[in-house]
Amino acid sequence: MKTFKRIRTALVISLRGLGRRWWASLNSVFGTAVVVAVMVAILAIGAGYSEAMKMAEVDDAYMILKGGVRSEMESTLEGPDVRLIESELGGDAAAEVYVVTSIEDSEGEPVNVALRGIGAGSVDIRPGWTLSAGRMPREGRREIVVGKRAQQHFGGLALGDAIRLGSASWTVVGMFETGGSLTESEIWAGATPVQDAFDRPDAYQVVIATPQDGESPQDMQARINRDDRLSVSVVSMADYYGEQARAMERFVSILGYGIGSLMALGAIFAALNTGLGHIKTRAKEIATLSILGWTRSSLTVALAIETVLMTVLGGLIGVALVHLIFDDRLISTLFFAEDFTQIVFDFEVTAAILWQAVAMAVVIGLLGSIGPAMQLRRLPVAQILLQRR
């Protein structure tokens, strides 16, 4: 209890003198703020990407691709094969064309977007899909509906706009939403006009299908491949997008923690430097408290707590900076797969990222206080008290 009281009072006394050394304290506060801001920003990109991927997953929907391929971009299913597959699966299947094409973004720079030529069941098989403005494309017409995020982020996709995709001009007739998932970065049209515009007569990339009760992707693949004319790979939509999300998560984690750790080293030295400066400027105060009855341990702990408080304050400022600059801002990046389309998603500062930011600030503070604490313990109290300053 007495130790706690000593620590608390030493901390309060020190904080009351903060105004006299605010400039040095700001050094460690803002050093940590920058580190945390960079780490949070990078991790928020990863979290936003993963969230968009996760929302793109549809429970109980499987993707049927050409045998041996891993992405829609690589897959080609000829029309006769697609009809055999649809015949095997019954009504719960939608054949889709998937094309990567180039449009201009809001700044006039060319970007790759995914154009999906849909079948009759494509909407029904995605429960979160809603038409939020306009109407669906008419059969056989070069009309498109665009995802909300694609419309927000890329230019020239307002209702009524005409846009050139492939060899043809298309009219925007509607906008759809899927709750912010990857699909909202896509442009949809009827399958046949897409095949025509991109010279892919009667060719598809994927069939989206609903499995029978308890049927695994492997079971469905085996069922389809029993027909010797067919060779397909079946993957659940969750696994397909989950794999992309994991790849991105790995990438941004390495990037975020790697850059964050390197920068944290700098922040630790900033905190250490500040702490050493504090010991130097506060030597008289520390020696006085020591002679008046504060133990070295209590003064050391108070110093560490103060350092951590400064770095946590820096961490919170870093998080606030990220919020101020990036909140509600859409990010566009290449889809972390082999088709290199741009996907658009939100910055996602999750609770986990916040805790990681605070933890990093605490670690910076603790490591930064070790050197000053050691110096404090060696402080020649009796000598210092004899000095004028």
Added chain:
Amino acid sequence: MTLHDPEIALKATEQTDAAPLVVIDRVSRAYRKGKVAVPVLERHAMTIAAGEMLALVGASGCGKTTLLNLIGGADRPDAGEITVGETRITSLSDGALTDWRGRNVGFIFQFYNLLPALSARANVELPLLIHDLRAAERRARVDNALNLVGLEDRADHRPEEMSGGQQQRVAIARALVTDADLLLCDEPTGDLDQDSATRIMELLSLLNEEFGKTIVVVTHDPNVAAYAARTVRLTRPEAV
């Protein structure tokens, strides 16, 4: 034979009638300068009676401040024992020694050592913050201490707003506020003009005579030493 000789120190103590408050028994202390041990005190022995006002004098480096710090538990001897009241302070752990020091000793330094960010009142209150006292009692004690040193009207001023003499009186109030029996003063007038120095020494004499405080004053100044009932002159041991 020097005043570091135990026999001489003990003889000097025998001249006082009161029971000893401080017993220093063959205490040695040396500082290292590189590989050389520089002895400052060597088998030093003396006693200080309860209620005594004692001046420690001697040339620079003879160990006056070192002895003061050893008596107050701010430093530890290399050898020997020091007992203050019932407590053998040389046997205490670091934490216990710090605790004892906070309760039983008031320090007064040449350069005051007040915390610049705090008012006079807050500076005086400092030693009470680590004791189990209610705020009202702390306030009463601080008011009493400030009244005693005549600074009740400067309680809310910061050190930089006060003269050197006033700052030293704040330091004395801080030393008094825990009602410590032992006040250890290291050149308490060394940074003051003559008038301020006189007032500080008169105040210390008052504390000794009226309140029975045991006061040890380290000084170079014979005028300051003259306030003490007894003067002990220290000499520096030979280097080894």
